[in-house]
Amino acid sequence: MRAALRIAAAVTGAVLAGTGVAVALAATGDGSPGDANIAFVGRWDRTNSSAYVPNWAGAYLRTGFTGTTVKLKQRGTIDVYFSIDGGAVQYTQNVSGTVNLTPTKLAAGNHTLMVSYRVVAGSYTGDAVFQGLVLDSGAKTLPANVSPKLVEFVGDSITVGTTSSKNALTAYGWLTGEQLGVRHTQIGYGGGCLVATADGCVSVAAQFLKTGYSSTSANWDFSRYTADAVVINLGTNDKSHGVSSADFQAGYVAFIKTVRGKYPNAAILALETFSKRYAAETQAAVATQNTAGDRNVYYVNTEGWLPSDGLSDSVHPNDKGHQAITAKLAPIVAARLTPTTSPSASTSPSSSTSPSATTPPPAGRCSVAYKITNSWQGGFQGDVTITNQASSAVNGWALRWAFAGGQTVTQAWNATTTQSGTAVTASNATWNATIPAGGTAAFGFTGTWTSINPAPTDFTLNGTRCAAV
The missing domain is CATH 2.60.120.260 (Galactose-binding domain-like)
Structure with a gap:
């Protein structure tokens, strides 16, 4: 031999x-x-x-x-x-x-x-x-040359890549992992639901704990690998099996807790289903976990991700659809793999609204670092860090700038953004409203650009001009 x-x-x-x-x-x-x-x-x-x-x-x-x-x-x-x-x-x-x-x-x-x-x-x-x-x-x-980072994609036949040209290999999970250069795997089952139903819909959430999709599969040994991020896309099939809104939301909260128990430090991203089914319930489940102190769980709005010709039938993305999803999702996952802020139980989010009264820093006592951390044809990812250089805290903040190249913000995390023409306003989230003296607040976003993508240089924080660094 x-x-x-x-x-x-x-x-x-x-x-x-x-x-x-x-x-x-x-x-x-x-x-x-x-x-x-x-x-x-x-x-x-x-x-x-x-x-x-x-x-x-x-x-x-x-x-x-x-x-x-x-x-x-x-x-x-x-x-x-x-x-x-x-x-x-x-x-x-x-x-x-x-x-x-x-x-x-x-x-x-x-x-x-x-x-x-x-x-x-x-x-x-x-x-x-x-x-x-x-x-x-x-x-x-x-020796295999593989990244230490791993992203797990959990879902149904859409996550599996059903109807795309190479199934799992042309699905958004595989494409996102390859684009980011990280290890990746898809935990998906065609026709699977979040919640197990009396008429036989398999709970992918329950099978997540198993080595395989079979009901007789052994429990998975989670010491084999640790995911750095988990992307969940479930809910498309539950509606047709009669799962109520209350049961779906409760099931989603329970599943997030299950994932968190297995991966204590992983970012968990809950996608709005592309069919918009259970969108409010998914968002509410994420908010429940945020309020309970888990800041590393995020709801991802997928509005407008799929082009009109991005489906092979009424449900499943074709190759073009999966590529379009990847273009939106990859920078969001990348940001969670290298977070700009560290989750802390002592600064957990709450369900309260942002403070209505804001404290401006003294003139000239703030600075803003704006960095383009990733760029691709027609899109980019930006990270912004605000530094309070004053001797007193800023309580509640709104950072404003204007784009010079016609860019548009499409998604943000750790801040809420609005845009009117070229003018952008980024306002604090509930958990980072206070910037202590000498401290920082950071957020990130993805955006689109056309011919040029220059970084803005003129920033105001609560009406006070900040230095660009």
Whole structure:
């Protein structure tokens, strides 16, 4: 047997976690499922050390390898997506056994590989069981180059990518993760609901705790990975199954608490469903958690995200629709992965309105740092930090500026924005209304631009001009 496939026989007596079964450990570089150089992203069932099974959509593996060929060992017939050296994703159907992914040999040297299996509405098409890689004689795998950050996308068939050209790989979750350069996975089920119903609608919220979408799936071991952000898109199917507004809102609050219990530091983003179903209830659930002290939960308004030709039917986005969603969502997720403010229980939001009376800083005793942190064709992300340089606190604030390039603010966090023509006003949120002496308040936003995108240089805080820095 080729060296690249040998299991390290010298290492014995290891116990497979949770089973009590002694197994041989894989040698790093040998291409077997237990090879430490292979990064398995998403929820993979590793109960069988010689055959790893991906569960949920969007699970994939990445690794590097040497040599000129790479082959995939498959137990049964399956449809496979793969990419070599970061190239275009290729698709091969109804393959099994030892599948040659390089019928034309590669140039000798180091290469990279990504493999994912085709899913339909959450269930895999065929026998999705990874049994290892076959490499050239003397070749080996290399450590996978993956980000330490991970984003989990939770939803139904829309999140799975149903009706898009490559299913999960052309869905907004996969596209957003790839655009941001982070690990990503989709926990989605076609036809799934937030709330389990008497007529059989599966609760994705309940299955979130499981290794897979099957009702018999084992509980997921959350020590396998920790998500830095969780994007939830649920509610599209609940309406047709008769879930009441009260039950949906209560279910959403409970699900946010579940996610928070598993990922204490993750940003949780609750998307308004693209069909606008349960929008008010979703927003109210987020507000409930904010009021309870969890500032790292956000409601994301998706109004206008989908173009008129962005659907393949009345519900599911097509490729263009998923790309449009990604253009809006990616900068919002990016901002949560690198927050401009640190959530603090001592400054938790409340349900009260912003103070009606505002205290202006003394003239010349405030400064504003406006930074464009990300930019793409037609859009950008901005971060703004206000510094109170006075000896007394500012209680309630409204920052104003004018755009010089016809830009438009489309979404904001940690502030409420309004715009009239070129003039923009950003007002404090309930939890950052006070800027202590020498302290700062920060917020972020996304916007659109056309031909130019210059940064504004003239800012006023509660009517007092601030220095631009």
